[in-house]
Structures are given as C-alpha cells and as structure tokens.
Amino acid sequence: MEELRTDICVIGAGSGGLSVAAGAVQMGARVVLIEAGEMGGDCLNAGCVPSKALIAAAEAAAMQRGSARFGVGAVEPAVDFGAVKDHVAGVIAAIAPVDSQERFEGLGCTVIRDWARFVSPRAVEAGGRRIVARRFVIATGSRAVVPPVPGIEAVPYLTNETVFGLRERPEHLLILGGGPIGMEMAQAHRRLGSAVTVIEGARALGREDAEAAAVVLAALRAEGVEIREGQGVMRLQALSPGVEAVLADGTVVKGTHLLVAAGRKVALEGLGLEAAGVAHDARGVTVGAGLRSVSNRRVYAVGDAAGGAQFTHLAGYHAGIVIRQAVLGLPARVRGDHIPRVTYTEPELAQVGPTEAEARALWGDRLSVSRAEFHHNDRAQAMRAGEGFAKVMIARGRVVGATVVGPHAGEVLAPLALAVSARMKVSALAGVVLPYPTLAEIGKRAAGAHFAPKLFENPRLKQVVRLVQRWLP
Ligand SMILES: Cc1cc2nc3c(=O)[nH]c(=O)nc-3n(C[C@H](O)[C@H](O)[C@H](O)COP(=O)(O)OP(=O)(O)OC[C@H]3O[C@@H](n4cnc5c(N)ncnc54)[C@H](O)[C@@H]3O)c2cc1C
Ligand SMILES: NC(=O)c1ccc[n+]([C@@H]2O[C@H](COP(=O)([O-])OP(=O)(O)OC[C@H]3O[C@@H](n4cnc5c(N)ncnc54)[C@H](O)[C@@H]3O)[C@@H](O)[C@H]2O)c1
Numbered sequence: 001m002e003e004l005r006t007d008i009c010v011i012g013a014g015s016g017g018l019s020v021a022a023g024a025v026q027m028g029a030r031v032v033l034i035e036a037g038e039m040g041g042d043c044l045n046a047g048c049v050p051s052k053a054l055i056a057a058a059e060a061a062a063m064q065r066g067s068a069r070f071g072v073g074a075v076e077p078a079v080d081f082g083a084v085k086d087h088v089a090g091v092i093a094a095i096a097p098v099d100s101q102e103r104f105e106g107l108g109c110t111v112i113r114d115w116a117r118f119v120s121p122r123a124v125e126a127g128g129r130r131i132v133a134r135r136f137v138i139a140t141g142s143r144a145v146v147p148p149v150p151g152i153e154a155v156p157y158l159t160n161e162t163v164f165g166l167r168e169r170p171e172h173l174l175i176l177g178g179g180p181i182g183m184e185m186a187q188a189h190r191r192l193g194s195a196v197t198v199i200e201g202a203r204a205l206g207r208e209d210a211e212a213a214a215v216v217l218a219a220l221r222a223e224g225v226e227i228r229e230g231q232g233v234m235r236l237q238a239l240s241p242g243v244e245a246v247l248a249d250g251t252v253v254k255g256t257h258l259l260v261a262a263g264r265k266v267a268l269e270g271l272g273l274e275a276a277g278v279a280h281d282a283r284g285v286t287v288g289a290g291l292r293s294v295s296n297r298r299v300y301a302v303g304d305a306a307g308g309a310q311f312t313h314l315a316g317y318h319a320g321i322v323i324r325q326a327v328l329g330l331p332a333r334v335r336g337d338h339i340p341r342v343t344y345t346e347p348e349l350a351q352v353g354p355t356e357a358e359a360r361a362l363w364g365d366r367l368s369v370s371r372a373e374f375h376h377n378d379r380a381q382a383m384r385a386g387e388g389f390a391k392v393m394i395a396r397g398r399v400v401g402a403t404v405v406g407p408h409a410g411e412v413l414a415p416l417a418l419a420v421s422a423r424m425k426v427s428a429l430a431g432v433v434l435p436y437p438t439l440a441e442i443g444k445r446a447a448g449a450h451f452a453p454k455l456f457e458n459p460r461l462k463q464v465v466r467l468v469q470r471w472l473p
Contacts, residue, residue, distance in 0.1 A: 002129045004110065006030045008326060009124055009133035011116040011271070014041020015312040016303030017139030018099055019319030021109050024327045031109045032133065034116040034126045040099035042141050042160070042304075043312045044092060050164040051184055053091035055344055057084045058191035062223075062346070065191075069384045079193050081169035088164055118276035121296050135298055135326040138278070138285055139315070140271060142264035142304035147176070151236035155243045157258040166257075170194045174245060174255035176233060177262035178204030180343045183216065185259060186225045187345050197226040197253055199245060204229050205343065209355040212405035215388050216345050228253070266305050283307035289333040291321055300326060314339055337400070338421040342410035347388050350413035353401030353420045359393040368394045370452075372445035374406040379437035383407055390446040392416065394426045399447070408439050416443045426450050 008024050010017045013035035025031040038045045061077040068074040097103060101111045114127040124131045144159035146152060158166070160181060173189050175182045178200030190196045198204060204227050205213035217227060228247065235246040242256045266284040279286040279295040284307025286294050291306055293299040300322045301307070303315030317339070324332035340352040353359070359367050375386035388406025392399055400423075402416035419429045429447035434440055455461065 001125070004032060004129050004131045006032045006110070006131060006133045008032070008135050008137065009131045010034065010137045010139055011124065012041060012139035012141055012303075012305070013039045013099070013104070013111075014139060014141050014303065014315070015043045016141075016305070016315030016318055017041070017137065018104070019316045020137050020139065020302060020322055021104060022107060023319060023323045025104075025108045027323070027327050029327050032112065032131050033104055033109045034112045034114065034124070034131075035101075036113070036115040039101055039104075040096060044095060044099055046161045046164060048312055049092055049095055050088045051160075051181075051188075052344060053088040054084070054164065054188045054192075055184060057087055058188040059346065061193075062191045079169070081192065082167045084192060085164070085167055115270065117270065118272035118278070120275055121277050122298055124272075133298070135300065136276075137322055137326070138268075138271070138299060138301040138305050139303050140267045140305045142266050142310060144260055145263045145265045146260055147262045149176075149233045149236050151238075152260075155236045155238045155258060157243075157260050159260050163259055170255075170257035172197070172242075172255040173257050173259060174199065174243060174253060175259045175261055176245075177201075177260065178206070178227060178229065179261060179263065180205070180341075181261035182259075183220065183343060183345050185261065186227075187220050187223065190220070190223055190225045195224075195226075195255075197228065197255060199231055199233055199247065199253065200227065200229045201232045202230065205349065208343070208349055208351065209357070209391070209403045209405075211356075212349050212351075212389075212391075212403050215405045216343070216347060216349050219347055219387065220345065264304065264310060266307065268305065281307075290325055290331070291318055291334060292325070308336070309339060309341070311339070311341055338417070340413055340417045342413065344410065347385070347406045348404075348409035350404045350409040351402070352413055352417040354393065355401065355403060356391060356393060359395070359401050363395040363400070366395055367400075368450060370394065370446055370449040372442050372449055374439075374442060376445070377437075377439060377442045379439050379441070380407055382437065390416075390442045392426065392429070392443070392446045392450070394450055397425055397427070398423050399426050399429055402443065402446075404442070406439075406442070412439050412442060415440060419443075419447075 007029040009032045010021045011034050021031050021033045064077040112127040116124050116126040119125050172195040175198045178198045186196045186198050231247045233245045237244045243258045245253045277296045278293045285301035291300050302318035304310045321332045324330045342350040371391045374380040374388040380386045385407035391403045393401035399419040404412050426447050
C-alpha cells in the first residue's frame with residue numbers, strides 16, 4: 001500500500017474540514033483532505049444552503065399572499081414545486097465551486113475521495129493509501145437521529161438528506177421534532193402550499209428564550225402550521241399512501257409524508273477510533289479546551305464531531321483554533337460564551353451568549369436585562385413587521401448576551417454579537433450612531449434602555465439640571 005506522509009490529515013470536507021484545510025495549506029503546511037461523500041458536507045448539500053434557498057422561495061410565496069397590507073393586490077402564488085427545487089439545486093451549484101475538489105487541489109491539498117479509517121494512532125487508510133500525519137483533524141459531522149418510535153422501521157420517512165430532493169409537493173407533511181430544522185422546514189413547506197403538522201415531544205424551539213420562541217410559534221400557527229407540543233409519538237404506521245402517527249394522548253395524525261428532524265448524532269462510526277486510541281462518547285470526540293483529543297494528542301476534532309453545538313460558523317471558528325495550534329504551534333482555547341445562532345423562520349429568532357434564563361442562573365441579581373420592541377422601530381413599522389423584540393443581557397456594565405426575535409433578527413444580531421464577543425461596555429452599544437431608519441437600531445435602543453431610569457427617572461439628576469439651568473447664561 002502506498003504511504004503518504006503529511007503534516008495535517010483532515011477527515012471530512014464539510015464546513016469545519018474545509019476551513020482547516022484551506023487555512024493550513026495556504027499557510028504552507030502539507031495537507032491531505034479525505035471526503036467520502038459530497039465536497040462541502042452537510043451545510044452545502046443537505047443543510048444550511050438548501051434550507052435557506054427553500055426558505056427564500058417560501059418567502060417569495062408569502063410576500064405574494066400577504067402583499068395586500070401594502071396596498072398591493074394579493075394573489076395566491078402559483079408554486080411550481082419542481083421549479084423551486086431547481087432553484088435550490090441552482091443555489092447549491094453556485095456555491096459548490098468554492099468547496100470543490102478542484103479548488104482544494106488548486107490550493108495544494110491532496111484530496112482523496114473515500115471513506116477514512118484509522119488503522120493506528122498515527123495512520124489512516126483511504127483510497128488504497130496509508131496516510132501518516134503529524135496531526136489529524138476529525139471533521140466528520142453528524143447525521144439525523146432516527147428515534148426508536150415503534151413502527152418507524154416500516155414507514156417511509158424523509159430526513160435532511162432526502163427532503164430537499166423531493167420534486168412533488170407533499171400534500172400533508174408530518175414533522176417529527178420542533179427544533180430549528182423542524183420549524184424552518186415547517187414554515188417553508190406551509191408557505192409553498194403543503195399542510196404541515198409538527199409533533200414535538202417537549203417544547204418547540206425548546207432551547208430558545210421562551211418568550212422569543214412564543215413569538216415565532218404564534219406566527220407559524222397564524223400561517224396554518226399545526227404544532228403539537230408535549231406529544232411523543234407512540235406508534236407510526238404506513239398508510240397507502242402516507243403515514244399515520246398515534247400520539248401520547250391517543251390522537252391520530254395522518255399525513256402524506258414524514259420528515260424526521262429529531263436531533264443529530266455525530267458521525268464517528270467506521271472511523272476506527274479504537275485503533276487510534278481516540279476517546280469518544282455519544283456526543284462526539286472527547287476533547288479539551290483546545291479541541292485536542294484527551295487520549296491522542298495528534299488528533300483534533302472540529303465542528304459537529306467535537307460534540308458541542310452544531311453550526312457552520314462554529315465549525316469555522318473551531319478551524320481557526322486548530323490552525324493556531326497544529327499549523328503555527330501556538331496555544332489556543334475555545335470560548336463558548338459568544339457563539340451566535342439564528343433560526344431562519346419569519347420572524348427570525350437570533351441569540352448570542354446566554355438567554356435571559358441562562359444569564360440569570362449565571363449572574364443572579366447582578367444581571368440586568370433591558371429591551372426594546374420592534375413596534376417602536378420605524379423601519380419595522382414601514383415593513384409592517386412590528387412583532388418581536390430585542391433583549392440585551394448586561395452584567396458588570398458589559399453586554400454578555402442578546403436575544404432578538406423579529407424581522408431579519410439574524411442581521412440585527414451582528415452588532416450585538418460583536419458587543420458580546422468583544423465584551424463591550426453597554427455604554428458603547430448605546431452610544432453608537434446608526435443610520436435611521438434601520439432594524440439594527442433596536443439593539444442600540446435596547447442598550448439605551450439600560451440607562452433610561454438613571455437619566456429620566458432620577459430625582460437627583462432633575463435637581464442638578466434645575467440648578468444648571470438657573471446658572472446657564
Ligand atoms: C437542515 C439543516 C439546516 C442547517 N442550517 C444551518 C444554518 O442555517 N446555519 C448553521 O450555522 N448551521 C446549520 N446547520 C448545521 C450545519 O450544517 C452543521 O453544523 C455543519 O455542516 C457542520 O460542519 P462539519 O464540518 O462539522 O460537518 P459536515 O458539514 O457534515 O461535514 C462532514 C463531512 O465528513 C464526511 N465524512 C464523514 N465521515 C467520514 C469518513 N470516515 N471519511 C471521510 N469523510 C467522512 C461527510 O461525508 C461530510 O461531507 C444545519 C443543519 C441541517 C441538517
Ligand atoms: N438555523 C440554524 O442555524 C440551524 C437550522 C437547522 C439545524 N441547525 C443545527 O442542527 C441541529 C439539529 O437540529 P434538529 O432540529 O434536528 O435538532 P434539535 O435537537 O435542535 O431538535 C429536535 C427536537 O426534536 C424533539 N424530539 C426528539 N425526539 C422526538 C420524538 N420521538 N418525538 C417528538 N419530538 C422529538 C426534541 O424534543 C427537540 O425539540 C441544531 O441543533 C442546530 O445546531 C441549525
């Protein structure tokens with residue numbers, strides 16, 4: 001077997017692996033990149049990109065339906081589901097060259113398209129070659145969990161790997177799981193003309209600030225998405241055609257298609273981690289603060305495989321941490337207190353740092369929370385999108401977290417994410433001059449609300465102002 005010696009061997013060419021490989025090779029390291037499936041991984045092929053493209057099409061449909069509020073005649077959109085899927089495929093194709101084998105070979109990586117398997121603590125086999133590396137980076141991502149619901153093995157179901165390939169519009173889509181995948185797909189399919197029922201065992205968007213999640217759920221329900229919370233599925237049965245779910249309270253829900261969006265499991269099977277002496281558990285590779293395996297110092301893990309939150313931007317952040325150590329030989333540790341996330345429903349729900357409840361648990365009475373409402377934001381009013389709010393969590397005068405729910409909350413979050421990341425003083429956020437009228441002003445306004453009682457409800461200040469006014473010429 002041919003032996004390949006390299007500095008860094010990256011397993012998995014998704015968001016995390018590609019970022020490590022691109023950075024390392026451009027800084028002068030020798031890099032071998034191994035990918036068993038499609039270049040670009042989940043985000044490009046079965047995650048962020050197709051879901052956001054589908055959401056964009058669904059927004060276009062919702063705009064047509066809802067345009068009467070602007071005085072522009074509303075119409076029921078003629079949705080060509082197959083053409084929508086062509087649009088989704090077109091968006092993937094437009095981005096794919098950036099993640100392609102050709103691009104990475106052009107940068108100087110050796111790209112092997114095969115399944116990688118460790119055969120020893122410092123060697124991997126793939127594509128008929130043995131790769132011996134100074135450092136390995138496990139970036140193998142995650143896959144949909146299929147919960148052990150009785151009957152599931154006998155019913156046809158979709159996951160994120162298959163749902164974007166559907167060319168026929170599902171008449172009635174049942175979605176198992178009310179997390180971000182479930183809720184984004186629920187609204188998109190509803191807007192494109194499907195009936196949609198979400199079955200959630202606990203609380204839909206249960207990781208999010210409860211008040212913000214309630215704004216999203218109310219909007220989805222108003223559009224006709226049925227959301228059943230606190231309802232485990234007891235049994236699934238195939239119909240011809242379709243599927244039937246029996247819920248915990250005995251209700252029977254029938255649909256034509258079933259999408260399983262009940263969480264993710266890391267993709268570590270078949271990787272030979274035992275041969276490499278890499279400790280791992282159900283959450284992922286067991287790593288320290290530098291994302292280094294606790295049991296094999298040659299091995300790092302990034303992205304979903306590292307066992308924490310699962311986001312493309314987090315995988316990219318991880319890549320930087322690994323590059324610092326494995327390429328430059330410098331120390332680096334991950335921070336977890338400044339990672340943002342957005343659920344791309346309409347309204348969007350965006351979070352950076354801890355939610356209010358999490359921040360209260362951390363800082364107790366030393367936490368102060370100030371907020372502003374979108375109905376006081378003139379741009380939101382102009383867009384007829386005045387639902388929602390921004391909350392800023394403040395401890396020791398600094399911005400430690402923020403929640404935004406409302407129009408374009410993901411974009412509105414950007415300066416708040418900077419404030420949390422840079423541990424900025426709330427006064428800096430309140431003092432920034434932003435263009436009027438913008439949605440982003442809501443973050444400044446929420447920060448300003450922190451000072452409002454001290455400025456506007458302060459009897460001593462009122463006395464001082466009266467004195468100053470007497471003395472002023
Ligand atoms: C429907 C959906 C929507 C999402 N939307 C968003 C979003 O809007 N924003 C966001 O930030 N995140 C989103 N995510 C999450 C995001 O896609 C993941 O967090 C991200 O892709 C993780 O990157 P990764 O590099 O860890 O893994 P992946 O991108 O999954 O890449 C892993 C790669 O490793 C390969 N691989 C696995 N095992 C081996 C092996 N043994 N040998 C060789 N190759 C192997 C796989 O084929 C795959 O290509 C979404 C996910 C889903 C499912
Ligand atoms: N916009 C984004 O950034 C985005 C979008 C989609 C996915 N993602 C990433 O992908 C990850 C996975 O998303 P997800 O929505 O699949 O997972 P999730 O774990 O966030 O949500 C799954 C939901 O399914 C429910 N559930 C599990 N088993 C069930 C059962 N048997 N019956 C009923 N309900 C059940 C859970 O209670 C949970 O609310 C997310 O955590 C996120 O990191 C991100």
